[in-house]
Amino acid sequence: MIVLLFFIFLQMDTLTKQIYVMGSVADIKIVSSSTQISENFIFKLTEYGHHLEKMISVYDSTSELSRLNRIISQKPIALSPELLNLFVLADSAYTQTDGYFSINILPLLQYYQIYPSFFDLIKHKEIA
Numbered sequence: 856m857i858v859l860l861f862f863i864f865l866q867m868d869t870l871t872k873q874i875y876v877m878g879s880v881a882d883i884k885i886v887s888s889s890t891q892i893s894e895n896f897i898f899k900l901t902e903y904g905h906h907l908e909k910m911i912s913v914y915d916s917t918s919e920l921s922r923l924n925r926i927i928s929q930k931p932i933a934l935s936p937e938l939l940n941l942f943v944l945a946d947s948a949y950t951q952t953d954g955y956f957s958i959n960i961l962p963l964l965q966y967y968q969i970y971p972s973f974f975d976l977i978k979h980k981e982i983a
Contacts, residue, residue: 872897876904877912910938 870893871884883900885893912918919938926932934942948956 868893870894870897874901874904876901877908878914910935911941 867886867888868890869884869886870890871882874881874883874897881904883897885896887893887896909915909918911920913921913924915921919935923932923934923938942958945956945958949958
């Protein structure tokens, strides 16, 4: 059995790539029996990352999250099932970690006394 597993492992290809997604560089390493399978997986992973970025980016004024942030105080807005699911998962993580995981950044900014002074500083300036 060990010899068979070792032989199978020798037949594996390792593919390492860096992708830029959601404002960050992600290092990906995939071990697979086929380079083509690995490349296809990385392509799909990259596509999904760009899809998420388009949905939740606060830097893209057309993203669903940006639209939600602009409109929510004015009127109810329908969320896509995918964004709603992300909120449900985030809420579950918040509960399971006793609040250590939170998608709400405002309390953190207030705790470190960054808000509102930081936002007053950058309100009319471009950040490079």
